[in-house]
Amino acid sequence: MTVLRIRDFEIHSGYFAPDAQAKLVADLRDCLGQAPLVQPVTSRGAPMSVRMSAAGTYGWISDRKGYRYERQHPSGVPWPPIPSALLEMWQALVPGARAPECCLINWYDDAAKMGMHQDKHEADLSQPVVSVSLGDEGLFRMGNETRGGRTESVWLRSGDVVVMAGSARRAYHGIDRIRPNSSTLLPKGGRINLTLRVVT
Ligand code: MD3
Ligand code: FE
Secondary structure (H helix, E strand, O other): OEEEEEOOEEEEEOOOOHHHHHHHHHHHHHHHHHOOOEOOEOOOOOEOOOEEEEEEOOEEEEEOOEEEEEOEOOOOOEOOOOOHHHHHHHHHHOOOOOOOOEEEEEEEOOOOOEEEEOOOOOOOOOOOEEEEEEEOEEEEEEOOOOOOOOOEEEEEOOOOEEEEOHHHHHOOEEEEEEEOOOOOOOOOOOEEEEEEEOOO
16 A cells, blocks of 8 residues: 555555455445436536436435435435445545545546536535545546646556545546556456545
């Protein structure tokens, strides 16, 4: 395990060992059995390339009505609880923070990407966000608190954890591309990204 700091982004490469990654995938399979992945659309009706679900008190939803946090999956069921290994990781890495209220689950196929954006619809931006990458590698781009300017990119590999605190919490960021077949963790390939957030 090594820690790389790029500005206020703290990258813990190899935080989860392969056996812990496999256990997380099994936990997520249970979560997704209760709250299946959905392909969100933007308020203008454009499908996003990433498929999403969530665990915890709140999940993030985007549909024709716009985007927001909701207490239920679109099917009407409550989100499943956040797997305990993730809560333990949060406690270990950001012990002073409030408890996470959402674990967003993003699934990327070979062609999926996520454009540069900020996450600022949570009420308390002093709270950190912690992300976990599983499966195929993804090229993570880190920007600035305002759009544009210099960016830095890093390949996130299966088991890596990124802590976004301080200025990184408000920074633009995105995933430019996935490296297909770069991991054998997920039988059907692809990349899973989990982000733990405080919402209220
Ligand atoms: C910086 N996810 O879910 S993880 C997202 O890999 C998101 O799926 C990407 O951007 C992914 O919103 C990037 C790193 C990340 C996640 C959330 C952040 C960086 C962040 C929130 C605020 C600032
Ligand atoms: Fe984001």
